[in-house]
Amino acid sequence: MKVGIVGLPNVGKSTLFNALTKSKVLAANYPFATIDPNVGVVNVNDLRLDVLFEIYKPERVIPTSIEFIDIAGLVQGASKGEGLGNQFLSHIREVDAICQVVRCFEDGNITHVEGSIDPLRDLEIIKIELRLADLDVIDKRIPKIEKKAKAKIKEAVLEYDALIKVRKMIEEEKHLKDLDMSEDELKMIKNFNLLSLKPMIYIANLADTDLENPESNHFYTRLIEKANTEGIQVVPVSAQVEYEIANLTKEEQLDFLEAYGLTASGLDEVIRSSYALLGLKTYFTAGVKEVRAWTFIDGMKAPQCAGIIHTDFERGFIKAETIAYDDLVEAKTPQAAKEKGKVRLEGKEYVVKDGDIMVFRFNV
Numbered sequence: 001m002k003v004g005i006v007g008l009p010n011v012g013k014s015t016l017f018n019a020l021t022k023s024k025v026l027a028a029n030y031p032f033a034t035i036d037p038n039v040g041v042v043n044v045n046d047l048r049l050d051v052l053f054e055i056y057k058p059e060r061v062i063p064t065s066i067e068f069i070d071i072a073g074l075v076q077g078a079s080k081g082e083g084l085g086n087q088f089l090s091h092i093r094e095v096d097a098i099c100q101v102v103r104c105f106e107d108g109n110i111t112h113v114e115g116s117i118d119p120l121r122d123l124e125i126i127k128i129e130l131r132l133a134d135l136d137v138i139d140k141r142i143p144k145i146e147k148k149a150k151a152k153i154k155e156a157v158l159e160y161d162a163l164i165k166v167r168k169m170i171e172e173e174k175h176l177k178d179l180d181m182s183e184d185e186l187k188m189i190k191n192f193n194l195l196s197l198k199p200m201i202y203i204a205n206l207a208d209t210d211l212e213n214p215e216s217n218h219f220y221t222r223l224i225e226k227a228n229t230e231g232i233q234v235v236p237v238s239a240q241v242e243y244e245i246a247n248l249t250k251e252e253q254l255d256f257l258e259a260y261g262l263t264a265s266g267l268d269e270v271i272r273s274s275y276a277l278l279g280l281k282t283y284f285t286a287g288v289k290e291v292r293a294w295t296f297i298d299g300m301k302a303p304q305c306a307g308i309i310h311t312d313f314e315r316g317f318i319k320a321e322t323i324a325y326d327d328l329v330e331a332k333t334p335q336a337a338k339e340k341g342k343v344r345l346e347g348k349e350y351v352v353k354d355g356d357i358m359v360f361r362f363n364v
């Protein structure tokens, strides 16, 4: 799962990205990798892993992770090739969700491409660029299938109708989330990787002095009002502060946070929100060797979840032994949970729940 960090230049994208990928606390004791300078794998902190550690006392604990990509090059006119233009667009099409960094901090030394701080204008610029880029894709495709659609070839009719509907929504600046489409049409549209259809959150990048009371920053309050009308979540952070604390020890971090009147780093919230935005859930495998968190997509059934570990597990799936996290915690040990009848044997149709502890049985 990939999350793209976008925003206009000099809003704090790279600072946030570096904080996310360099944070020692997030990476503590866990494998961590930076794939390339603009792609980083970030562990998803999950307090339940600490609890499972106490129960199973495993040799190691492996959290689940998501990938963040620092995507530069979005400027006014990007869809027309300004800035990094096409390069930017090809990167952003690959992501599953978008974190849009919105600059709410003022700093005379750091110029804003548009000459002033104005989050709502920035949002608008980006929205327009994303929509123009989508229109471009649609307008290139429509002439290619128009003839086939007129000849009533089924697949082409489906695609053509779907594209026309999306085009209209984009032109009317309607929420693509509210698209009235059949399952088949939606599937078809998914292939186009349209940017306006990707789930998004706003990261309000605040000055360190605003952290204690973000509402005192009128850029931030306006951003919240706007986001509420769009149904988009806003996560306040100071990218600069996050970056500075990323390299401190845990104790130093706590002191640092306290000095800003904070109890937790904003990064965890960015990661958690991204995870939720993607509709991601976690199941666990647990034993004396290893306790591990696995990411699955809400709604997946047991065999598919088994397939995340290994394709053989899915192919040969027989049953899954399952304990709900809360049941295990209440029983205190897997043995006690079993005695209480809390260990269920689930079949192929079982829809896995967030927090389930799973043992898969399969044929090879």
Ligand code: GDP
Pocket (backbone or CB within 6 Å): 007, 008, 009, 010, 011, 012, 013, 014, 015, 016, 105, 106, 107, 110, 205, 206, 207, 208, 238, 239, 240, 241
């Ligand atoms: P990008 O172009 O969006 O990736 O922006 P950068 O992350 O490179 O940040 C541009 C400049 O703004 C850098 O000099 C950062 O140190 C600075 N910056 C980023 N976040 C903050 C912040 O919260 N407060 C202040 N004062 N400066 C910041």
